[in-house]
Amino acid sequence: MFGEEDLLPLSALQHVVFCPRRAALVHVERIWEENRFTAQGRILHERTHIPGTESRGDVRVTRALSVRSLQLGLSGKTDVVEFRRVSDSVNTGLTEDQLPAGMALQGTEGLWQPVPIEYKSGKRRHERSYEVQLCGQAFCLEEMLRVAVPAGALYYGKTGRRLELAFDEPLRKETREAASLLHRIVRSGLTPKAHYEKKCKKCSLLSICMPRVIGRKRNVRSYVEALVGDIGKEMR
Secondary structure, eight states, X not given: OOOGGGOEETTHHHHHHHOHHHHHHHHTSOOOOOOHXXXXXXXXXXXXXXXXXXXXXXXXXXXXXXXXXXXXXXXXXXXXXXXXXXXXXXXXXXXXXXXXXXXXXXXXXXXXXXXXEEEXXXXXXXXHHHHHHHHHHHHHHHHHHOSOOOEEEEEETTXXXXXXXXXXXXXXXXXXXXXXXXXXXXXXXXXXXXXXXXXXXXXXXXXHHOHHXXXXXXXXXXXXXXXXXXXXXXXX
C-alpha cells in the first residue's frame, strides 16, 4: 500500500505502457512537448473536466470525479463516470474481493454501478495504453466506493463512437504491473534507453527523445541521411 504522498498521476499509466522512456521523460525529467495529437486530446479533456452531475433516466453522469488508489499508488480525475441502475438481484459480489455489483446513491432509489468513460481524440480503435489507463480508473473506483467495476468504455471524439471494454484478469494484471513499473522508474530517477519503433513517429517527444540517434550506434551523417530519406518519401 502507498501513502498519499507517494501517489503518481493516473494518466502516467498511458505513458508507461506506450513507452517507459516517455514516462521517465515526462515524470522524472519533467519534459513535455505538445503535437497535434496531444493538443486534440487536451482540448477534448478540457471539455469534460468541468465538474457536474446530471441524470438521464437510469443513468447518472458525473464529470471530473477525483479518484485515487492506495493499492496502485495513483490518483487523478476521471473524464466521466456513468452510474447505471442495476437490479437488486445482481448484488451478489462479482470480484475476488466479493464487492457488490451496485451501490446506493444519496437521494436516489435502487442500486447503481459505476462505469468509467475515458475520452480520446481520433478514431475508434484498440490501444492497450488507453485500456490500461481506463482499467486504472476502475481500480480507483472499486477501492474508494467498495463496489465492483467490471467494465468501462473509451469514447473517441472524431467518430463519436464508444469502444466497450471489460476489465478482465489479464487487463487487471497488466494494469497492476504498469503501475509497479511506473513507481520503479520514478523511484530510480533513471530514464530508460531509447529504442526506435514505428510508434515513435506519433510521440510528441520525438524531437527530444531522438531514438534514432540515441538508441543506435550510428553517426550523425547516417542519421541525417535517413531523416532526409523519410522526408523525401512523405513529399512524393
